[in-house]
Amino acid sequence: MKEIFAGAGGASPxxxxxxxxxxxxxxxxxxxxxxxxxAVAGDPAGCAALTVTGLAELTGTSEATVVRTARLLGxxxxxxxxxxxxxxxxxxxxxxxxxxxxxxxxxxxxxxxxAKLAYDEQQTLADTAAGLDTAQLGAAVTALAAARRIxxxxxxASSLVxxxxxxxxxxxxxxxxxxxxxxxxxxxAVQLRAKDVAIAITHSGxxxxxxxxxxxxFEHGATTIAITGRPxxxxxxxxxxxxxxxxxxESELRPAAMSSRTSQLLVVDCLFVGVAQRTYESxxxxxxxxxxALAHRHSPRSTGR
Amino acid sequence: MKEIFAGAGGASPxxxxxxxxxxxxxxxxxxxxxxxxxAVAGDPAGCAALTVTGLAELTGTSEATVVRTARLLGxxxxxxxxxxxxxxxxxxxxxxxxxxxxxxxxxxxxxxxxAKLAYDEQQTLADTAAGLDTAQLGAAVTALAAARRIxxxxxxASSLVxxxxxxxxxxxxxxxxxxxxxxxxxxxAVQLRAKDVAIAITHSGxxxxxxxxxxxxFEHGATTIAITGRPxxxxxxxxxxxxxxxxxxESELRPAAMSSRTSQLLVVDCLFVGVAQRTYESxxxxxxxxxxALAHRHSPRSTGR
DNA sequence: GTCACCTTTGAAAGATATTTTCGGGTCGGT
DNA sequence: ACCGACCCGAAAATATCTTTCAAAGGTGAC
Numbered sequence: 230m231k232e233i234f235a236g237a238g239g240a241s242p243x244x245x246x247x248x249x250x251x252x253x254x255x256x257x258x259x260x261x262x263x264x265x266x267x268a269v270a271g272d273p274a275g276c277a278a279l280t281v282t283g284l285a286e287l288t289g290t291s292e293a294t295v296v297r298t299a300r301l302l303g304x305x306x307x308x309x310x311x312x313x314x315x316x317x318x319x320x321x322x323x324x325x326x327x328x329x330x331x332x333x334x335x336x337x338x339x340x341x342x343x344a345k346l347a348y349d350e351q352q353t354l355a356d357t358a359a360g361l362d363t364a365q366l367g368a369a370v371t372a373l374a375a376a377r378r379i380x381x382x383x384x385x386a387s388s389l390v391x392x393x394x395x396x397x398x399x400x401x402x403x404x405x406x407x408x409x410x411x412x413x414x415x416x417x418a419v420q421l422r423a424k425d426v427a428i429a430i431t432h433s434g435x436x437x438x439x440x441x442x443x444x445x446x447f448e449h450g451a452t453t454i455a456i457t458g459r460p461x462x463x464x465x466x467x468x469x470x471x472x473x474x475x476x477x478x479e480s481e482l483r484p485a486a487m488s489s490r491t492s493q494l495l496v497v498d499c500l501f502v503g504v505a506q507r508t509y510e511s512x513x514x515x516x517x518x519x520x521x522a523l524a525h526r527h528s529p530r531s532t533g534r
Numbered sequence: 535m536k537e538i539f540a541g542a543g544g545a546s547p548x549x550x551x552x553x554x555x556x557x558x559x560x561x562x563x564x565x566x567x568x569x570x571x572x573a574v575a576g577d578p579a580g581c582a583a584l585t586v587t588g589l590a591e592l593t594g595t596s597e598a599t600v601v602r603t604a605r606l607l608g609x610x611x612x613x614x615x616x617x618x619x620x621x622x623x624x625x626x627x628x629x630x631x632x633x634x635x636x637x638x639x640x641x642x643x644x645x646x647x648x649a650k651l652a653y654d655e656q657q658t659l660a661d662t663a664a665g666l667d668t669a670q671l672g673a674a675v676t677a678l679a680a681a682r683r684i685x686x687x688x689x690x691a692s693s694l695v696x697x698x699x700x701x702x703x704x705x706x707x708x709x710x711x712x713x714x715x716x717x718x719x720x721x722x723a724v725q726l727r728a729k730d731v732a733i734a735i736t737h738s739g740x741x742x743x744x745x746x747x748x749x750x751x752f753e754h755g756a757t758t759i760a761i762t763g764r765p766x767x768x769x770x771x772x773x774x775x776x777x778x779x780x781x782x783x784e785s786e787l788r789p790a791a792m793s794s795r796t797s798q799l800l801v802v803d804c805l806f807v808g809v810a811q812r813t814y815e816s817x818x819x820x821x822x823x824x825x826x827a828l829a830h831r832h833s834p835r836s837t838g839r
Numbered sequence: 840g841t842c843a844c845c846t847t848t849g850a851a852a853g854a855t856a857t858t859t860t861c862g863g864g865t866c867g868g869t
Numbered sequence: 870a871c872c873g874a875c876c877c878g879a880a881a882a883t884a885t886c887t888t889t890c891a892a893a894g895g896t897g898a899c
Contacts, residue, residue, distance in 0.1 A: 259847055277617060281886055285813035290851040296887060307886065308856090315617040316624030333807060335814050339675065340668045342807050347800060351656045358652035363645045370644065386701065389694045393795070396691065462596060487803055492700070494799075495652060498792055502638060502647050509640050562878060586857055596878040601858060612857065613885090 247273070247317055249356030250475045257461040258301065264288045265298040269310070274318035276364040281307045320489055349477065350491045356475035357492040361499070369470040370503035372452040373398070376426040380446065382414050382439045383430035386486040390456075390493040391430050397501045401512035411438035418445035425451040432474065432489040434462020443467045456496050458489055472496050536655040549780075552578070552622055554606055560596070561605065567601040569593045570603040579623035586612045655796045661780035662797040666804070674775040675808035677757040678703070681731040683712040685751065687719050687744045688735035691791040695798040696735050702806045716743035719769035723750035737779065748772045749839020761801050763794055777801050 251270040253261055265288045269276050276284055281292045284307075288295070299310035333345050337518030373379060379398060380467045383391030391407035398405035410412035421427060432437045434457040447467040455468035458476045465471050474492035505512045556575040562570055570593045574581050581589055589612075593600070604615035626657045635725035638650050678684060685702060688696030696712040713719035726732060732751030736744045739762040752758045752772040760773035763781045770776050779797035810817045 261848065280884085285849090292886075293849065293888080294847090297848095312617065312620040315620040318627050319621030335811050337811070339672045339804075339808055342811070343663050343666055343668065343671070343804050346803050346807060347659045349747070350800060350803075351659050354652045354656050354659075358648050362646055363648065366648070367644045387696050389701075392696050393691070396694075397791075414674070470818060486702075490799070491796075494795070498651050498655075499644075499648050502651060503882095505643055506640050506647070566877065585855085590878090596858075597879060598859080599876090602877095 238393065247313060248304070249360050249475045251511065252356075253360065253458060253460070253473060254301055255476075256459065259289045260296070261288075262301065265295055266289060266302070268296070269302075269314065271273075273314045273321065277311055277314035277318050295499070306404070309371075328426045346487075349488065353475055353477050353491045354487040354495055356411055356477070359495065360473055360475055362471075362473065363474055365470045366499060366503065369454045369472060369500060370507060372426050372454070372470070373403070373500060373504045374507035376403065376424060376452070377423045378421070379403060379428065379431065380417055380421060380442070380451075381405060381407040381424070381428045382442045383407065384409070384411070384436055384438050386490050387430040387432060387436075387439070387493065388489060390497055391428070393494065394428070394497045394501065397497075398504065399486050401501075401505055403504070403508075411441065414438075414442035415445055415468030416434045418442040418451075419449065421446045421451035423448050423450040423452075426454065427451045428454045428456065429464055429468070430456045430493060431462075432458045432476075432493070434464045436464075440464050440467065456493055458492070472500075535639055548591060552568075552607070554619065559606060563603070566593075566595045566599045567603045567606065570595060570600050571607070574603075574619065575609075578619045578626070578714055580624050582616055583621035605811075654793065658780055658793040658796045662800050665778055665780055666801065667776075667778065670775045670777055671804060671808065674759045674777060675805060675812060677731050677759070677775070678708070678805060678809045679812035680729065681708065681757070682729045683726070684708060684731045684733065685719070685722055685726060685747070685756075686710060686712040686733045687716075687733065687747045688712065689714070689716070689741055689743050691795050692735040692741075692744070692798065695795060695802055696733070697726075698799065699733070699802045699806065702802075703809065705815060706806075706810055708809070711826055713747065716746065718748035719743075723747040723756075724754065725753050726751045726756035728755040728757075731754045731759065733759045733761065734769055734773070735761045735798060736767075736769055737763045737781075737791070737798070739764030739769045741769075743770065745769050763797070777805075 248270050251266045255266060258266060265284065268284065268288050278286075279287060281295050285292045285295050299307045302310060304310040304313065333342060337345070377394075381395050382390040383389075388407070388409045390455050391409075395405040395407035406417070408417060418427060427441045427443055429443040434455070434509070439461055443453055443455065443464065444467045447469075452470075453468050454470045454472065455464045456472045456474060457464050458474045460471050460473045474489060474496055477488035477492075540558060553575050556571045560571060563571060570589065573589065573593050581592075584592065586600050588598045590600050601612050604612045607615060609615040609618065635787075638647060642650070684700075684744065686696040686700050688694075693712070693714045696714075700710040700712035711722070713722060731752070732748055734744045734748040745768055748758055748769065749772045753773075757775075758773050759775045759777065760769045761777045761779060762769050763779045765776050765778045779794060779801055781794070
């Protein structure tokens with residue numbers, strides 16, 4: 230294969246997104262590939278200095294596995310992964326990105342908890358932004374802006390994210406509804422048809438209660454969007470557009486729900502702003518209108534100003 | 535030649551010094567080599583994407599010359615020069631990023647929207663963490679950990695934050711309820727007494743529907759907590775502990791609700807982790823228990839293993 | 840419990856990229 | 870004009886990367 234056009238386009242992921250990508254894709258990897266991914270994420274600089282054979286030996290696997298891992302991470306081959314690794318190493322070297330967050334311990338003073346949580350969530354935001362496929366996002370926005378009706382499915386923590394999105398979209402005049410009850414969600418999904426949009430929000434990508442309504446919507450011809458941390462999960466088979474949220478490592482005191490929520494909210498915000506841009510003519514008045522309407526609900530005199 | 539030990543030592547020059555090196559060594563180069571060096575110094579990113587052959591063609595020279603140039607610049611061969619180039623490109627890329635500080639415009643490309651939103655929310659998190667009074671937070675945690683019952687009041691966007699907190703506290707065995715309906719909230723607030731905790735979440739600090747139930751709770755002897763962006767607002771007069779969220783600038787396309795939500799969620803997370811620490815003995819099993827209970831709700835097989 | 844099937848894996852063959860070799864070409868000095 | 874030294878690129882030689890293929894390992898069905 231000629232390498233003439235390699236790297237030129239936007240195909241290869243940016244180096245910054247690599248660590249996040251490893252975490253996102255790790256669950257869908259085989260054992261050997263995980264070993265490779267781990268080595269790569271753990272010591273980018275070191276791995277960048279190794280050839281395929283070297284990395285294969287280091288991880289106790291074969292060259293083929295290394296190449297397969299590189300492919301899964303989104304690069305055309307190992308050579309390109311290696312280049313990205315070199316880039317990442319350089320970035321890390323150049324000061325910022327300590328990349329090592331101590332876990333939150335039971336006896337951490339409260340000030341440390343605040344600092345660590347804030348740092349973790351910042352990291353999650355950066356990872357999400359880096360890993361988000363703007364083409365998919367753009368397509369999703371287009372579908373939403375033109376939608377006759379929007380249904381949103383989310384359960385548990387994701388339910389709140391769905392409600393948040395629904396609230397926002399309603400504010401700019403779109404017809405959106407967040408469903409918390411799976412049965413009602415399916416009942417409603419049957420009503421959907423072309424030009425309608427259904428959005429499923431699930432971190433695991435395999436929450437049956439959320440996948441079912443999306444499937445129904447999909448089969449009825451609606452445009453379907455999945456916001457998930459596992460783009461390879463079952464939910465994706467019924468999704469026209471897939472928006473990937475980042476997967477941060479969790480710990481006992483820091484449940485996964487925390488960072489997945491942060492990540493999902495960023496995606497949702499992006500969707501909202503994107504739609505607001507597209508429908509600016511109608512959205513702008515609607516935004517001010519809802520703002521005005523709220524004003525009188527706050528007592529007239531606040532202490533400040 | 536085996537490449538086993540390549541790159542490990544400090545032999546290869548640092549990427550940053552590359553441009554300078556080119557200038558220093560240029561006089562001692564032959565014409566062809568100068569052309570190569572020029573191309574490399576002029577467009578590191580572009581050259582990093584090229585193979586020896588590619589770069590040779592681009593500069594109108596031969597592979598041999600390219601390799602010779604790489605050697606002269608201090609690298610063992612072209613491969614290593616290419617890695618350094620990739621690193622340099624990554625550094626340059628990460629260097630310039632202040633352009634995202636601008637407000638979100640109607641005609642911003644979707645990629646900019648993502649970057650700006652992520653940046654803004656990161657900023658909000660940093661501000662919130664910096665402005666949070668850890669003493670107040672600690673006191674609030676203490677009250678929550680010892681609470682018999684916890685009521686949470688929030689309206690609109692803040693309602694979701696309240697639900698998030700309630701969900702989390704329930705998960706570790708505390709009795710928490712988020713009220714969305716102001717009337718029901720007041721009805722319930724009457725039940726509160728000492729040892730109970732009431733939490734009001736309001737960005738403006740003057741949302742009547744949220745202040746009223748907090749006042750009732752306060753007057754019935756409950757410990758009251760306010761999570762607000764306006765610590766000088768009316769809500770504070772009924773709050774034993776005040777947790778301040780940051781107030782970021784808003785714009786037409788970026789409603790205040792967005793950053794206040796981010797800020798509120800961080801505070802809420804801090805409260806949760808703080809409480810989980812204090813009640814670790816009972817919280818730890820509860821956390822794992824709820825995790826286990828959820829597992830079967832996800833379909834057993836995801837695509838990968 | 841056993842069998843059939845699918846997945847995962849590494850060895851080796853095949854393709855591509857890099858390095859080295861070697862001879863032709865150019866330029867300045869005599 | 871001739872000689873020598875150096876520069877340069879084509880092609881061979883080598884290293885590296887990629888693909889193929891078959892065996893090993895696991896999983897679910899009966």
